[in-house]
Every structure is written in structure tokens, then in C-alpha cells.
Amino acid sequence: MRTLSALQALDQRRSVPSMQLGEPGPDEPTLLRMLESAVRVPDHGKLVPFRFLRIAGPARQVLGEFLARRALQRDPDAPPHAVEKDRQRFSHAPLVVAVVARLQSGHKVPEQEQLLTAGCVCFALLQAAQAMGFGAQWLTAWMAYDTEVARILGLADGERIVGFVHVGTPLQAVPERDRPDPRALLSDWNP
Numbered sequence: 001m002r003t004l005s006a007l008q009a010l011d012q013r014r015s016v017p018s019m020q021l022g023e024p025g026p027d028e029p030t031l032l033r034m035l036e037s038a039v040r041v042p043d044h045g046k047l048v049p050f051r052f053l054r055i056a057g058p059a060r061q062v063l064g065e066f067l068a069r070r071a072l073q074r075d076p077d078a079p080p081h082a083v084e085k086d087r088q089r090f091s092h093a094p095l096v097v098a099v100v101a102r103l104q105s106g107h108k109v110p111e112q113e114q115l116l117t118a119g120c121v122c123f124a125l126l127q128a129a130q131a132m133g134f135g136a137q138w139l140t141a142w143m144a145y146d147t148e149v150a151r152i153l154g155l156a157d158g159e160r161i162v163g164f165v166h167v168g169t170p171l172q173a174v175p176e177r178d179r180p181d182p183r184a185l186l187s188d189w190n191p
Helices: 002-011 028-038 057-075 080-088 111-131 147-152
Strands: 049-055 097-102 136-138 161-168
Touching: 002 111, 028 097, 028 111, 049 057, 049 111, 049 161, 057 080, 080 097, 097 111, 111 136, 111 161, 147 161
Parallel strands: none
Antiparallel strands: 049 097, 097 161, 136 161
16 A cells, blocks of 8 residues: 555654765765655745755765864864764765755745755655665754854855765664654644
């Protein structure tokens, strides 16, 4: 049954930690197919308030070196293991797609709704990667909010990183984790 298979895909979704993602990553046609699905999100006003930035190949290490330097600028007393973690942060998965929100201030569609649309793109990209047989993880961390990282990535005014989606082949099986019980989260509003 078609509905059941779509629900099963949602129910089977899980993040694969970026450190457990390796080669191969998606080739160009596969990535474009994944992005075709990822852009099918609610988008009030048809603003397309997002874009993609591919970080792959040697660019991952270049970004890692920048992050290590930037981490020390932000905190000169940062422990060496934390700096090394930032240096290696983009070196595991063969592909990282930065989802960039392109927010239009003053538009009739509130910026919050535009930001939510970009967030939906991250989730849809996770689903698309899994559907294509890859593992993926949506990460942010301090670098998603740092102005110098935004500058080095070429973000314009009104743009911000919503997430770094790491994509690759899972190197090991990822166990299921506890999920919340929707019955405990549902309440009725009674006027």
C-alpha cells in the first residue's frame, strides 16, 4: 500500500553520525535527484528562501583548517582535542550540503516562516539521502552561527546557515534510539 510505504520510510529515518559516513557519496546525478525531492517543501509566497552550498573533496579539509583557526580565535584557551574536532568536522562524510536560508526581511511572509521552510529542506534532504541508500546527519554547531564562517562561505546579507547535511555511505549499522510517545505529546484545546 502506497501510504504504508511512505510512512515506513518516515518511521525508518535515522541519523547516521557524520563520523560513521564514508565513501562513496552521491554522484552528481544522484545528488541532483536528492535535491529535487528536498525542494518540495511548504513555501508560502513561493519565495524559495534557501539555497545549497556543496562542500566536497579537498574543500572539506580547507574548511576544517579554517574552523580550527577560528576556534582558537574565539577561544585562545580551547583544548587541543576540541580544536582537532573542529578541524576534522567536515572530513568524514564525502559530501556536506550546507543549506542556506535566504531571508527577505519586510516581506508579507514572516522571516520565521521562511526559516522554517529552509529547515524543512534539511529534513527532506535527510529523507532523500536515505531513500537513495545513503546515510545522512543534519548538524549545526557554533560554525552555523559564526559571522566569520558565514563570510568565508560567501553568505550574503540576509543569509544564514540552517544546517550542514553530511551525506555518505554508512560504515556500520546505526541502532534505533528511543522515540517520544506521540500520545504523551498530544493534548486537546477546549474553548
